[in-house]
Amino acid sequence: MQHLTAHPDGILAVDSGYCRPGLAAIHLIIHHGRAAVVDTGTNASAPQVLAALAAAGIAPEQVLWVILTHIHLDHAGGAGSLMCAFPNAMLVVHPRGVRHMIDPAKLWEGTSAVYGAERAFALYGRLAPVAAERIVEANEGLELDLAGRRLRILETPGHAKHHICIWDETARAFFTGDVFGLSYRELDVEGRAFVFPTTTPTQFDPDALHASIDRLMSFHPEAMYLTHYSRVTEVERLAADLHRLIDTQVAVARAARGDGVARHVEILAGLEQIVREEAERQGWCLTEDEIFEVLRTDLELNAQGLGIWLDDCALRELTSA
Template sequence: MQHLTAHPDGILAVDSGYCHPGLAAIHLIIHEGRAAVVDTGTNASAPRVLAALAAAGIVPERVQWVILTHIHLDHAGGAGSLMCAFPNAKLVVHPRGVRHMIDPAKLWEGTSAVYGAERAFALYGRLAPVEAERIVATEEDMVLDLGSRRLRILHTPGHAKHHICIWDETARAFFTGDTFGLSYREFDVDGRPSVYPTTTPTQFDPDALHESIDRLVSYRPDAMYLTHYSRVTGVVRLAGDLHRLIETQIAVARAARGEGVARHVEILAGLEQIVREEAERHGWPLSEEEIFRVLRTDLELNAQGLGIWLDDCALRELSTA
């Protein structure tokens, strides 16, 4: 299966098929004949997940948990569809996300505001609700058992207020969603990954994100499993790069002049220059055109998120003046 990658400790990465190959991974944790699914991709991803489970010898009835790192639709858009396919599974989501899984209407409105309704429907399709009794709201430090395997939940705001990460004690690894940034395999140099933080709309909080990254690193993980894209090692080095790049992006945003479209264009241009410098720093094996082909959507969303963050900062300053 071309869209399936086997990692150590019974972890499989399924390419969700979102937009283009290698953009978004769905992770399966296989243990003692049971499975947990971390993030779900979109509705269109469901056949790939089912095929990967079948290849691993797991029938749908043996899927115990479907865990969402957060409810942005490239991570959670297929949750309703997969829950229909897994009759015994529970959906695990941050308390802030529960109501949106039961009734996805407001989630859809927010996504449409970012992408436009036509583009959003093309990307995600129609969102299926999940029955309230099948949803488990996370608590800080709660543990999910997958047979004898323990999966610990940490609340990790910064990318979004409703973000969680999952500590797999067996693998000594975190499933990080977007908290530990983006790391695309096209940019690896001799197997050495690089990473780039996400500042997407609408809840980017740099102070919280710094704290969440440090908290993950404090566990001394052997690896991180990112949704974008899958397994990386060299965690301490990558965390240092994330901290540096968060602050560099903030500096670009604060330096931008004007407002509205003019400010957005200036922020985007600054982010593009950061990427050029990172490409030179790491020796990325792609042309500039190819680099921006991979990162174009991410940079656009980062610029939007930084603009919203600037506006929120201005409102807070006014309210305390």
């Protein structure tokens, strides 16, 4: 199966098919004939997930947990569809996300505001609700039992207030959603991964993100499983790069002048310059056009998120004066 990658410790990465190959991974944890699904991709991702489970010898009835790192739709848009397919599974989501899984209307409104309604529908389709009695709140410290394998929930804000990471004690690894950034395999250099922070709308908080990364590193993980895209090691080096690049992006945003479109264009140009400098630092083999083809959407969303963060900072300063 071209869209399936097997990792150590019974972990499979399924390409969700979101926008392009290698953009978003859905992770399956297989243990003693039972399975957990971490993030769900979109409605269109369900056939790939079911096929991957079948290839691993897992029937839909053997899926016990569907866990969402957060409720942005590239991570959670297919949750309702998959819950229909998994009759014995419980959906695990941050308490802030529970009501949006029961009634996705406001979640859809927020996504449409970022992408536009037509583009949002093309990307995600119609969102299916999940019955309240099938949802478990992912509170800090919650432990899930996967046939004797312990999965622990950590609250990890910074990318979003409703973000969690999942500590897999057996694999000595975290499933990090977007908190440990983006790492696309096209940018690997001889197996050496690169990672880039995501500051997408609307709840980016650099101080909280720094703290969440430090908290993950306090567990001394051997690997991180990112939604964008899958397994990375050398996590100490990557964590240092994340801290550096968060601060660099924040500095670009703070230096931008004006507001509205003019400020957005200036922030985006600053992010593009960061990428050029990283291309030289990391020794990427792609051309500049190819690099920007990989990162274009993320840079645009990062610029939007940084602009919203600047406006929030200004509002807080005004109200506290």
